[in-house]
Amino acid sequence: MIEISNITQTFGKGRDAFTALRDVSLTIRENEFFTLLGPSGCGKTTLLRSIAGFVYPTAGTIKLQGEDLLTLPPYSRPVNTVFQSYALFPHMTVAQNIAFGLEMLNQPGAQVKSSVNEMLALVQMTDMADRKTSQISGGQQQRVALARALAPKPKVLLLDEPLSALDFKLRKEMQIELKRLQTETGITFVFVTHDQEEALTMSDRIAVMNEGRILQIDAPRAIYDHPAERFVADFIGETNFLEVDVLSVEADDATIKLTSGATTTARRADTNSATGQATIAVRPEHATLSDDASALLRGTLEDVIYSGTDTHYHIRLQDNCRFVVRKQNHPGTMEAHTVGHQAGVFFDRGVAQILRD
Amino acid sequence: MPVSTRQFDIRKQPGFTLIAVACFLLLYLPIILLVVYSFNAGKSIAIWEGFSLQWYESAWQNKAIQDAAIRSLILACCASAIATVAAVMAALATTRTAAFKGSSFVFAIINQPLMVPEIVTAVALLLFFAIIKVATGYTGMWYLIIAHSAFCIPFAYMPIRARLQGMDFSLEQAGADLYGKPSRVFWRITFPQLWPGILAGAMLAFVISLDDVVITEFVKSAGQDTLPTYMLGQLRRIVTPEVNAISTVLLGISVLLVAGFFFLSKIRK
Numbered sequence: 137m138i139e140i141s142n143i144t145q146t147f148g149k150g151r152d153a154f155t156a157l158r159d160v161s162l163t164i165r166e167n168e169f170f171t172l173l174g175p176s177g178c179g180k181t182t183l184l185r186s187i188a189g190f191v192y193p194t195a196g197t198i199k200l201q202g203e204d205l206l207t208l209p210p211y212s213r214p215v216n217t218v219f220q221s222y223a224l225f226p227h228m229t230v231a232q233n234i235a236f237g238l239e240m241l242n243q244p245g246a247q248v249k250s251s252v253n254e255m256l257a258l259v260q261m262t263d264m265a266d267r268k269t270s271q272i273s274g275g276q277q278q279r280v281a282l283a284r285a286l287a288p289k290p291k292v293l294l295l296d297e298p299l300s301a302l303d304f305k306l307r308k309e310m311q312i313e314l315k316r317l318q319t320e321t322g323i324t325f326v327f328v329t330h331d332q333e334e335a336l337t338m339s340d341r342i343a344v345m346n347e348g349r350i351l352q353i354d355a356p357r358a359i360y361d362h363p364a365e366r367f368v369a370d371f372i373g374e375t376n377f378l379e380v381d382v383l384s385v386e387a388d389d390a391t392i393k394l395t396s397g398a399t400t401t402a403r404r405a406d407t408n409s410a411t412g413q414a415t416i417a418v419r420p421e422h423a424t425l426s427d428d429a430s431a432l433l434r435g436t437l438e439d440v441i442y443s444g445t446d447t448h449y450h451i452r453l454q455d456n457c458r459f460v461v462r463k464q465n466h467p468g469t470m471e472a473h474t475v476g477h478q479a480g481v482f483f484d485r486g487v488a489q490i491l492r493d
Numbered sequence: 494m495p496v497s498t499r500q501f502d503i504r505k506q507p508g509f510t511l512i513a514v515a516c517f518l519l520l521y522l523p524i525i526l527l528v529v530y531s532f533n534a535g536k537s538i539a540i541w542e543g544f545s546l547q548w549y550e551s552a553w554q555n556k557a558i559q560d561a562a563i564r565s566l567i568l569a570c571c572a573s574a575i576a577t578v579a580a581v582m583a584a585l586a587t588t589r590t591a592a593f594k595g596s597s598f599v600f601a602i603i604n605q606p607l608m609v610p611e612i613v614t615a616v617a618l619l620l621f622f623a624i625i626k627v628a629t630g631y632t633g634m635w636y637l638i639i640a641h642s643a644f645c646i647p648f649a650y651m652p653i654r655a656r657l658q659g660m661d662f663s664l665e666q667a668g669a670d671l672y673g674k675p676s677r678v679f680w681r682i683t684f685p686q687l688w689p690g691i692l693a694g695a696m697l698a699f700v701i702s703l704d705d706v707v708i709t710e711f712v713k714s715a716g717q718d719t720l721p722t723y724m725l726g727q728l729r730r731i732v733t734p735e736v737n738a739i740s741t742v743l744l745g746i747s748v749l750l751v752a753g754f755f756f757l758s759k760i761r762k
């Protein structure tokens with residue numbers, strides 16, 4: 137649907153030059169909820185704006201259904217944006233805002249009217265049609281911004297952190313509503329956020345970005361379970377990192393030796409990776425405490441932190457690294473582990489992920 | 494003695510009130526006197542002889558003043574209209590485009606009439622137009638209109654630019670995103686929010702044009718007196734309260750326009 141190839145975006149010239157996007161390539165599929173996730177300043181907005189046409193890439197191409205987007209001015213691109221600040225027209229009513237794009241497309245009045253009503257119903261704002269946009273709440277403004285961008289039936293909807301201005305509860309509601317709208321309309325959504333939880337719950341696929349680069353593109357589950365790089369593993373959820381020795385490699389798997397001397401099987405993020413030194417990532421909830429001989433790692437239990445749904449065990453390993461194990465709590469069970477005692481750690485074969493360096 | 498822990502307050506300094514009052518008196522006392530003596534029944538501009546409107550009447554009936562007044566109004570209308578259109582375009586170009594090389598130079602060029610001494614501009618225009626007059630033989634009003642338009646631009650430009658800078662650029666981007674071509678986005682999105690700035694700029698330009706003496710005096714052809722240059726000419730001969738009367742009317746117009754200007758600048762975005 138959207139093919140972005142080797143986009144580079146440099147702002148400024150000479151010594152002030154700043155490269156916001158470095159050789160970014162990605163393909164977004166039809167009807168997909170695609171999320172750009174990354175820390176502040178990594179270039180998410182810049183990438184979105186280059187699709188919309190507000191910045192012009194220094195190099196690379198962007199194609200929409202095979203058509204070159206870069207030759208088109210913003211007003212000719214069949215994509216619409218939901219701006220981070222909503223950018224609703226303050227001198228117009230809710231209905232006039234929604235009608236704007238349709239009027240610019242020179243649609244006949246009756247058709248504009250029926251489309252506007254349809255959109256108002258879709259975002260449940262029919263009662264507010266004649267209010268000025270300054271007279272409605274933040275969540276309602278957000279809905280109007282959505283309706284305005286959806287009304288011209290774009291091929292792609294670009295959303296730049298549309299939920300960041302909302303409070304927690306409304307945010308959760310709107311996440312569900314956005315997902316519903318995307319399914320109902322069948323429009324491709326490109327969604328920008330720096331909230332990893334939001335990305336994991338809403339997306340079909342996620343592109344994790346850092347410093348102008350795309351590090352990994354995958355389904356949420358794959359991103360979480362099999363992070364390809366240290367940054368991805370660290371940015372999304374909690375992770376333990378361990379230095380290991382890769383003994384042998386097969387197709388997707390590798391046999392690794394831990395610092396304790398124990399061996400197990402790990403997944404390879406990069407099938408080109410060779411034997412030798414490597415770093416693995418293990419999620420705290422994928423590991424368990426083990427007192428018997430099966431333990432892969434041993435150390436001293438330093439902290440036991442109760443947090444309602446689960447308990448975190450902090451273990452100081454023999455090589456002085458720290459390892460966290462998370463266990464879900466069940467009612468009525470007593471804490472069986474004591475701080476200061478010896479503890480072993482176990483995780484299943486194939487749970488550990490070898491990271492690209 | 495209690496030690497003051499309050500912040501430094503200029504109003505508490507000795508002599509502050511005195512200086513402030515003196516300044517206001519110097520500024521406004523002459524104007525008040527001018528207005529008062531425009532109602533003088535006698536011929537003197539210094540001795541009060543009772544109230545009358547005779548100088549307003551005689552000014553109103555004076556053919557030369559009528560001509561000058563009409564010329565002043567036409568000139569101010571044309572010049573402020575041209576200057577405002579130019580200023581809107583300049584303001585859009587300097588706030589709504591990506592920072593370009595030499596943009597601060599362009600900014601300086603636009604505001605040049607504020608920086609170059611007016612007398613220099615006046616002499617330069619006199620010489621420049623003299624060449625054109627010789628070449629074309631045209632001696633009409635357009636020299637004055639062009640000259641006034643030029644020096645009014647920065648005055649129209651400033652309030653328009655200020656308002657544009659206070660406006661959210663993402664609104665215009667949203668307009669473009671929703672298939673609005675630049676001209677339609679301007680009229681549908683930019684203009685409805687910018688008009689108080691445009692009107693304020695036009696009013697300021699109008700007042701500045703109405704009030705100009707130096708450039709007009711140098712550029713005008715024979716028989717092209719505006720109100721200010723006519724008054725200047727009168728002062729060289731006999732001075733009657735007629736001049737006071739014209740000044741008072743001009744003052745009234747200016748005060749109205751400037752008050753309107755401040756009102757417009759306050760209209761919420």
Ligand SMILES: Nc1ncnc2c1ncn2[C@@H]1O[C@H](COP(=O)(O)OP(=O)(O)OP(=O)(O)O)[C@@H](O)[C@H]1O
Nearest residue numbers: 147148154156175176177178179180181182183330
């Ligand atoms: N017009 C510009 N000129 C110069 N630098 C820019 C410009 N636009 C963006 N940048 C820089 O490019 C980098 C990426 O900006 P961008 O807005 O894409 O970040 P982001 O990932 O959207 O961050 P956030 O989550 O904070 O919105 C930033 O360091 C920013 O300072």
Ligand SMILES: [Mg+2]
Nearest residue numbers: 180181182296
């Ligand atoms: Mg951003």
